[in-house]
Amino acid sequence: MRAHPALILFAAAGLVAAGPRAIRPAVLVLGAIGALAAAAALPYGAHWSYAIGDLPLQLLRVDALSHLFGLIFTLIATIGALYSWHATRAGEHAAILVYAGGALGVVYAGDWVSAFVWWELMAWASLFVVWSGPTPRAGAVGFRYLFVHLVGGALFLIGLAAHLAGGGSSTFGPFAEPGGWPYMLILLAVAINAAIPPFHAWLADAYPEASIPGTVFLSAFTTKTAVYVLIRAFPGNDLLVWAGIVMALYGVVYAVLENDIRRLLAYHIISQVGYMVAGVGIGTPLALGGAAAHAFCHILYKALLLMGAGAVMTATGRRTLTELGGIGGQMPVVVVLYMVGAFSISGVPLFNGFISKSMIITAAGDDGRGLAELLLTLASIGTFLHTGLKLPYFTFFGPSRGVPVMPVPRNMIVAMGVAAACCIGLGLAPGWLYARLAAPVDYHPYTIDHVGGSLQLLLGTALAFWWLLAKLRGEATQSLDMDWLYRRSVPAALRWAVATAAATGRIAQTTARSAVRVATTFAANPLAGVGPVAAGLSDGAPAYDENRYRLPIGVTVFWVVLALWLVALMV
């Protein structure tokens, strides 16, 4: 059977939005499971091909890469649906399902035009997920999110139109001649969605303001769909190596400064996506496989971490490190499950981050990019520092602030348990994932030097954390990021535009009024314009008397005859 998984999610979205409240959680979960089953059952090959005029469209292309991303997107939709069971909301969860469907649409699209349409659907649906956030900031944040994604969508569309008009292939894949301006525009649009600095600030701005389940879904789809497009269409672009390294380190620096637990984790999405972007840039089979594998693993552990942060928020109603502390004893299961995510993202052996992140770092070394290898390892140190040490220490283990802890709904724990089991399962049996990569890789993560090196790195980091513990305490601050530029400049530009329009209007009005005043005066008395001297008078303009000042009729006749004579001469 060939059912596009997105269509199953759309049907579920319709039922969630319009159906009775009682069936909503079941529809959400069953819809996601149905999509997962459909994704797993899709046979490889090109299906659902159509044409509009000369434009070939292909809605369902299944190969190793799209199969892998389809599996993880539907799996995380299922886990997220379980996590949402106790708190499903019609509008928000319908938007979430459409959002997930849009991401799947991009993954399975075989042509650029279809990919773009799904891409935009994903952006708009995710906007409603952001707007469904409970905080007072969600509205304004959503508008900033919209602004950024509208710019990205416009760049994509212009680049795509130019690419097709220039005779470029409509097949969604690598460009025949990379480097032209249509190529660069599409790359820029994808860079915005991948949150490559300086186009990244929308992510840390918006994700922490969505609802608790909303953030879990947001963390999975937008950036990883962008990674998918990068792997599909831009492999081996050298720019991406350095963009990825900057991303990986940028997120780490901001995570040191961050106090809000979900914003801290959001900065680590940027950091982790940096590895994937760098992997795409390196472009060797190991690096590209690493990028896809890391996207797969990252979706699982990042969702687990955000679900853990969401469980803390649900239990305490608090979201900053300065308000939390010492609650681990009251929620031991959440602590254990969170730590599985933390060990996974940190690359601890036996957890899934270890088997995927190391592919990219090893590929950098194998490709003779020693500096890239060292810098990506440095970012990995930062990841363990924040996600594995700082956040859990100051949330669960540090000095208690006497925060009352409410019980966490059981479905949240079950969802976290499923994600944690996947993280450990992949860590223990990486062969399952490696066998599903687009190109076969001969990579063995569990060698003595690799495991030993990783343990050393983690221990060294833990020792420095211990040493610098006092410096790492959360501070009740906000961090200025690139969004400050448009949060200041766009309103300033709008204010300037309004003020300039108003001033132009005022000048035009004054000028017009003066012109009317002069014209009226002159029309009422032409002598006023000539002036008193020309009129041979010394006491100002005389009153206009048409019988006195009108020219004799003979003069007019003279000019008419002269004009006719000149015309006759010319003819």
Place this chain on the structure above:
Amino acid sequence: MSPSRGAAGAVIAVIAAATVALDLVAHPHGEAWWHHTPGFDLLYGFAGCAVIVIVSKALGKAGLQRPEHVDETPGDSAE
């Protein structure tokens, strides 16, 4: 230093020593000199972590960190 921190420190030190010993028997995968230097990853982890914290905090003090909610745009509070 509390006894628990002392004990944890001792455990970490023992594991660290064991992993450095592993470096002496392992066959390094990479070509670069840091793959062949026993204990490099331990030092890199420690120094890298310290550099990340110190540099980030310095950047925070240099202007990246502001008191909470000062950079809200007028629209934020109106929502």
